[in-house]
Amino acid sequence: MALLIATKVRHHFGGLCAINDFNLELHQGELMGIIGPNGAGKTTVFNLITGVYRASEGSIRLRESELVGMTPHQITARRIARTFQNIRLFRDLSVLDNVRIAQYSKTRYSPLEALLHLGRFRREEQRIIEHSRDLLAIFKLEHLAGETARNLPYGSQRRLEIARALATGPELLLLDEPAAGMNPAEIDQLMDFIRWIREQFQLTILLIEHQMQLVMGICERIKVLDFGETLAEGTPEAIRNDPWVMKAYLGAEAVG
Amino acid sequence: MRATLGVFWDRLMEQRWLLPLLVAVGLALAFAIPQFRLVNNYVQLVMILAGINIILATSLNLVNGYMGEFSLAHAGFMAVGAYTSVLLTLHVFPVAAYPGLFHLSVLAGGLVSALLGLLVAIPSFKVRGDYLAIITLAFLMIVKSALENIDVIGGPRGISGIPRLTTLPLVFCWTVALVWLLRNFVYSSFGRGVLAIREDEIASELMSVDTKRVKVLAFMLSAFCAGIAGALFAHLLQFISPRVFDIVKTTEILIMVYLGGIASIGGSIIGATLYTILLEVLRPSTVAGLLSWLPAVVFDPLNEHFIRHLGVLRMIIMPLLLVLVMLYWPRGIMGMRDFRGFIPLRDRLAHRAATPRGPTRNGTADSH
Known part of the structure; x- marks a missing residue:
C-alpha cells in the first residue's frame, strides 16, 4: 500500500x-x-x-x-518527521526538553490547564517525561537528560536529533x-x-x-x-x- | 564550615514547603505593614512599586527572554490596562459604594490589554527580530497618540482624581498570582514551545509545535499581566496621562529584564527589585540625604550644581545601564537559570542524570 x-x-x-x-x-x-x-x-x-x-x-x-x-x-x-542535514537541535535547551518539545502535538491539555497546572496537566506531563526518558534510554542518552544539547559530542547530537524526530511519533x-x-x-x-x-x-x-x-x-x-x-x-x-x-x-x- | 553551610543551603532549597512558606510570610507582612505602620509610607510606596515592576518584568521576560523577541510594546499594554480600569472605576462601577468592584476593573484592564496582545501577536507570525521590534514600537506610539487625541478621556492632560485603591496586600496578591501563572506557563508544553521558537522557529514547526498558537498565547499572557500592572499603577499614582506610558517606561522594564537576566523568573524578580531601589537611591533628595555627612564646604556646592540636575542624570544613567548590561553582561544576574524552588519538582527530577537501572526495562536499552 x-x-x-x-x-x-x-x-x-x-x-x-x-x-x-x-x-x-x-x-x-x-x-x-x-x-x-x-x-x-x-x-x-x-x-x-x-x-x-x-x-x-x-x-x-x-x-x-x-x-x-x-x-x-x-x-x-x-x-511525518525529519532530521536535518546540518544538525538543528534546540542547542541551548536540555536534552530532555529537546525530546519533550517534539511531543507538543501529542499533548492533551488546554492553555488554561497549563496555566493552573491542574486537571490533565499533571498526568500528561508525567506521561511525556516517561516517554521521553524511554526514548533517551533507547538512544543511550538517558544519563545526559539534563545536559545542554550544545555540549553533546557530535555523534550524540546526531542520535538526539533522531530521538527528537521519533518523539513526534x-x-x-x-x-x-x-x-x-x-x-x-x-x-x-x-x-x-x-x-x-x-x-x-x-x-x-x-x-x-x-x-x-x-x-x-x-x-x-x-x-x-x-x-x-x-x-x-x-x-x-x-x-x-x-x-x-x-x-x-x-x-x-x-x-x- | 562553609561546606556544611552549602549542604544546609542545598537541603533547604530542596524543600517543597520553602516557597509556600515564604509566600505565606510575605502575605502576612503585606497585610501587617499598612495595618500596624511597620514602615513609613515612603518605604511602603517603594514596596508597592517593586511589586508592580516585578509583574512588568516577569511578563516582558516571557516575550523578550523566553521567546527571544524584542518587544517594546509593554508600556502600551500598561496604558491600555490603566485607562480601561480607571474609566471603569470612575464612570461605570459604583466603586465608592462597592469597593470590591475595583478588583473587577483591574481584571478588565488586564483582559482588554490581552485582546490587544492578540493584535500584536499577528505581525509576529511574519516578522522577527528588529522588524518586530519596530512594529511593537509603532504599536506603543499608536496607543499613546490615540490616547492623546481622545478628548473624552482627557487627551494629553490625562485623567486625575483617581481614588487611591492600590494597596500593598493587593499588589502582593496580584504579584504572586501572576508570577505563578507565568511560571506555570513556562513549565508547560506551551512554555517549551516558546523556548523552541527562540532557538529555531522552523525546527519547532517541524517538531510539531504550533508556533502561531504559542506566540498568540505568550503575547496575550504577557499583555494581560502588563494590563493588570498598569491598572494597579494608575490607582496608585491617582493620575495618568499618555506621557506616563511612553518609551521611557518601556525602557525601564527592559532594564529590569536584562539586568535580572533573560529567560529567568527569579532573575526578573531580582532585576525589578534592584531597579526600583536603585531608582529611589538616585533621587535628588535621597542622594542629598546620603551625602549630607560631608562637610558643608563640600556638600553645599555639590547640592547646588550636581544634585539639582540629578533628576535629568537619572534618565542618562539608567539607559546607560541598559547599554552596559546588554554589552558586557548579556546574561544578566541569572540569565537562563532560575531558582530551584520555581522549577516544578517533576521537571527537576526528570532532568537528573539517570541512576543505573539494573536490568533494563523490556530490554530496550541494550537491544542494539
Missing part, C-alpha cells in the same frame, strides 16, 4: 526551477534513498514534503490527505544525510541502527545520502536526482549499473 504519493511536483525559487516533474511512490515499511550531486534538489524534496516550502505545482498525498498547503506542524502531527521518517561526518566504522553501526529503528518503531524511511556505502547497503530502492529531475529509480544493483547515473554522479571520466 502506498503511504506517500507525490505526483508531478514542481517547485521554483523565483526563476530557478529546483524540482521538476517529481514523482514518488513510497510504500509502507519501505526504506528508500535519494541520491544526487550537490544542488540536485534532494533537501528541497524534504522541505516540500514537510511543508517548509509549498510546492508550486503538483500534489503530495499521505494516505488520503493532501499535504500541499499544510503548515509544517500539521504535517508533523500527521506522523512518526510513521514516515525522513533522514537528511544521517552519515555526514562519520567514518566507515561508524557508518556500519549507523546502518544497523537505522534497520533497527525501522523494525522497532515500524517506520517507513526515506533518506538522503552521499555516502554510497550506506545507500547501497540498506536502501531497498534508490532514486537519483540531478538538477531537480529524476535521472533513474530502481534497486541498488540497477542504479549501480545505470550509465546515466554513473555519468552524473561520478563524473564523465569515471565512466570513460
Whole structure:
C-alpha cells in the first residue's frame, strides 16, 4: 500500500526551477534513498514534503490527505518527521526538553490547564517525561537528560536529533544525510541502527545520502536526482549499473 | 564550615514547603505593614512599586527572554490596562459604594490589554527580530497618540482624581498570582514551545509545535499581566496621562529584564527589585540625604550644581545601564537559570542524570 504519493511536483525559487516533474511512490515499511550531486534538489524534496516550502505545482498525498498547503506542524502531527542535514537541535535547551518539545502535538491539555497546572496537566506531563526518558534510554542518552544539547559530542547530537524526530511519533521518517561526518566504522553501526529503528518503531524511511556505502547497503530502492529531475529509480544493483547515473554522479571520466 | 553551610543551603532549597512558606510570610507582612505602620509610607510606596515592576518584568521576560523577541510594546499594554480600569472605576462601577468592584476593573484592564496582545501577536507570525521590534514600537506610539487625541478621556492632560485603591496586600496578591501563572506557563508544553521558537522557529514547526498558537498565547499572557500592572499603577499614582506610558517606561522594564537576566523568573524578580531601589537611591533628595555627612564646604556646592540636575542624570544613567548590561553582561544576574524552588519538582527530577537501572526495562536499552 502506498503511504506517500507525490505526483508531478514542481517547485521554483523565483526563476530557478529546483524540482521538476517529481514523482514518488513510497510504500509502507519501505526504506528508500535519494541520491544526487550537490544542488540536485534532494533537501528541497524534504522541505516540500514537510511543508517548509509549498510546492508550486503538483500534489503530495499521505494516505488520503493532501499535504500541499499544510503548515509544517500539521504535517508533523500527521506522523511525518525529519532530521536535518546540518544538525538543528534546540542547542541551548536540555536534552530532555529537546525530546519533550517534539511531543507538543501529542499533548492533551488546554492553555488554561497549563496555566493552573491542574486537571490533565499533571498526568500528561508525567506521561511525556516517561516517554521521553524511554526514548533517551533507547538512544543511550538517558544519563545526559539534563545536559545542554550544545555540549553533546557530535555523534550524540546526531542520535538526539533522531530521538527528537521519533518523539513526534512518526510513521514516515525522513533522514537528511544521517552519515555526514562519520567514518566507515561508524557508518556500519549507523546502518544497523537505522534497520533497527525501522523494525522497532515500524517506520517507513526515506533518506538522503552521499555516502554510497550506506545507500547501497540498506536502501531497498534508490532514486537519483540531478538538477531537480529524476535521472533513474530502481534497486541498488540497477542504479549501480545505470550509465546515466554513473555519468552524473561520478563524473564523465569515471565512466570513460 | 562553609561546606556544611552549602549542604544546609542545598537541603533547604530542596524543600517543597520553602516557597509556600515564604509566600505565606510575605502575605502576612503585606497585610501587617499598612495595618500596624511597620514602615513609613515612603518605604511602603517603594514596596508597592517593586511589586508592580516585578509583574512588568516577569511578563516582558516571557516575550523578550523566553521567546527571544524584542518587544517594546509593554508600556502600551500598561496604558491600555490603566485607562480601561480607571474609566471603569470612575464612570461605570459604583466603586465608592462597592469597593470590591475595583478588583473587577483591574481584571478588565488586564483582559482588554490581552485582546490587544492578540493584535500584536499577528505581525509576529511574519516578522522577527528588529522588524518586530519596530512594529511593537509603532504599536506603543499608536496607543499613546490615540490616547492623546481622545478628548473624552482627557487627551494629553490625562485623567486625575483617581481614588487611591492600590494597596500593598493587593499588589502582593496580584504579584504572586501572576508570577505563578507565568511560571506555570513556562513549565508547560506551551512554555517549551516558546523556548523552541527562540532557538529555531522552523525546527519547532517541524517538531510539531504550533508556533502561531504559542506566540498568540505568550503575547496575550504577557499583555494581560502588563494590563493588570498598569491598572494597579494608575490607582496608585491617582493620575495618568499618555506621557506616563511612553518609551521611557518601556525602557525601564527592559532594564529590569536584562539586568535580572533573560529567560529567568527569579532573575526578573531580582532585576525589578534592584531597579526600583536603585531608582529611589538616585533621587535628588535621597542622594542629598546620603551625602549630607560631608562637610558643608563640600556638600553645599555639590547640592547646588550636581544634585539639582540629578533628576535629568537619572534618565542618562539608567539607559546607560541598559547599554552596559546588554554589552558586557548579556546574561544578566541569572540569565537562563532560575531558582530551584520555581522549577516544578517533576521537571527537576526528570532532568537528573539517570541512576543505573539494573536490568533494563523490556530490554530496550541494550537491544542494539
